[in-house]
Amino acid sequence: MNNALLDHTNPVVQLCITGTQAEMHDQIGAAQAAYQQAWALAQTPLDRCIAAHYCARHQPLATMLEWNQIALEQAxxxxxxxxxxxxxxxxxxxxxxxxxxAQIDQAxxxxxxxxxxxAAxxxxxxxxxxxxxxxxALQRLDR
Incomplete structure (x- = not known):
């Protein structure tokens, strides 16, 4: 994510950073807990977008899809x-x-x-x- 978008004093961003650091040490449970805390604290669409983006990580496929949909909706x-x-x-x-x-048209x-x-x-x-x-991906999907 672009650093210009992130306010490092924002508790949601701080929790996502904490989660990412935990991931780097293979502490996936701790990372997920930090991301869930970030989601619980999120109050603005930007905060919810950021938190949902990170909540999607290390999830079962259907749950990952839901979080990524939420992230884009909030964005x-x-x-x-x-x-x-x-x-x-x-x-x-x-x-x-x-x-x-396996939702290829949507993909x-x-x-x-x-x-x-x-372009941005x-x-x-x-x-x-x-x-x-x-x-x-488009080549892999032969489109």
């Missing part, structure tokens, strides 16, 4: 300029969730939305990674 409630750099990642994660749940739609939303990103390694991931 759509945030002023577009504030969230535009995060949208490609949200679309990519939602597309992957749809693909893993293709989200991969395309991901590619379309890349600067030409950098992060944009290249998102672009390459979406293109590989």
């Amino acid at each position: 759509r409630l945030v002023e577009s300029s504030a969230i535009s750099e995060f949208l490609p990642s949200l679309y990519l994660n939602l597309a992957w969730s749809y693909e893993q749940n 293709l739609e989200q991969y395309q939305a991901c590619l379309t939303s890349l 990103l600067a030409e950098d390694p992060y944009r290249t990674m998102i672009n390459d991931s979406a293109l590989a």
